[in-house]
Amino acid sequence: xxxxxxxxxxxxxxxxxxxxxxxxxxxxxxxxxxxxxxxxxxxxxxxxxxxxxxxxxxxxxxxxxxxxxxxxxxxxxxxxxxxxxxxxxxxxxxxxxxxxxxxxxxxxx
Amino acid sequence: xxxxxxxxxxxxxxxxxxxxxxxxxxxxxxxxxxxxxxxxxxxxxxxxxxxxxxxxxxxxxxxxxxxxxxxxxxxxxxxxxxxxxxxxxxxxxxxxxxxxxxxxxxxxxxxxxx
Numbered sequence: 001x002x003x004x005x006x007x008x009x010x011x012x013x014x015x016x017x018x019x020x021x022x023x024x025x026x027x028x029x030x031x032x033x034x035x036x037x038x039x040x041x042x043x044x045x046x047x048x049x050x051x052x053x054x055x056x057x058x059x060x061x062x063x064x065x066x067x068x069x070x071x072x073x074x075x076x077x078x079x080x081x082x083x084x085x086x087x088x089x090x091x092x093x094x095x096x097x098x099x100x101x102x103x104x105x106x107x108x109x
Numbered sequence: 110x111x112x113x114x115x116x117x118x119x120x121x122x123x124x125x126x127x128x129x130x131x132x133x134x135x136x137x138x139x140x141x142x143x144x145x146x147x148x149x150x151x152x153x154x155x156x157x158x159x160x161x162x163x164x165x166x167x168x169x170x171x172x173x174x175x176x177x178x179x180x181x182x183x184x185x186x187x188x189x190x191x192x193x194x195x196x197x198x199x200x201x202x203x204x205x206x207x208x209x210x211x212x213x214x215x216x217x218x219x220x221x222x223x
Binding site: 050100 | 115142144149150151152153154155157165167199201211212213215216
């Protein structure tokens with residue numbers, strides 16, 4: 001079983017739509033959680049950290065459910081520039097980051 | 110830009126050869142992690158260095174080795190290259206070793222093994 005699992009998609013949504021991604025993790029001792037964004041043939045870039053209380057950054061909202069061991073990312077009012085692969089990242093054992101395979105999003109005009 | 114740099118950007122090697130990839134961490138960051146990202150996959154953790162010592166290792170064979178220097182820059186060495194080693198190799202730095210620190214990635218080195 002993989003440490004972090006994501007639906008690879010692809011998700012194709014029209015501009016202005018709301019889209020949600022989920023991610024599950026296997027290790028209940030996981031300590032910290034992140035969403036990264038990766039554009040084609042580029043490095044991953046931190047989108048946001050995910051806190052137990054949930055957090056929001058503009059059009060992006062991240063949620064953590066420790067009981068069910070899943071993390072979500074909600075993107076409202078999708079823009080063409082949101083097209084990318086979104087990587088769910090979980091940290092446990094103090095120093096190891098585990099990435100999901102990524103979810104591909106294409107926002108269509 | 111994250112301030113993390115990697116060299117070279119691209120590299121072509123043949124099976125059985127050895128390769129060294131280099132990474133300069135962001136100023137003030139003393140922890141460097143290396144990842145392998147195969148096409149269509151998420152990055153896979155290779156190992157991490159903190160204050161010049163290996164501080165955790167993923168499921169990679171011993172022919173993957175590394176170093177960290179006093180200025181916190183780092184090298185990844187791969188011996189006896191195999192075709193499956195073809196991937197994007199990413200270096201990430203963070204300010205100090207503790208749980209929860211975000212990692213900031215360099216642009217990567219794309220390695221092709223023929």
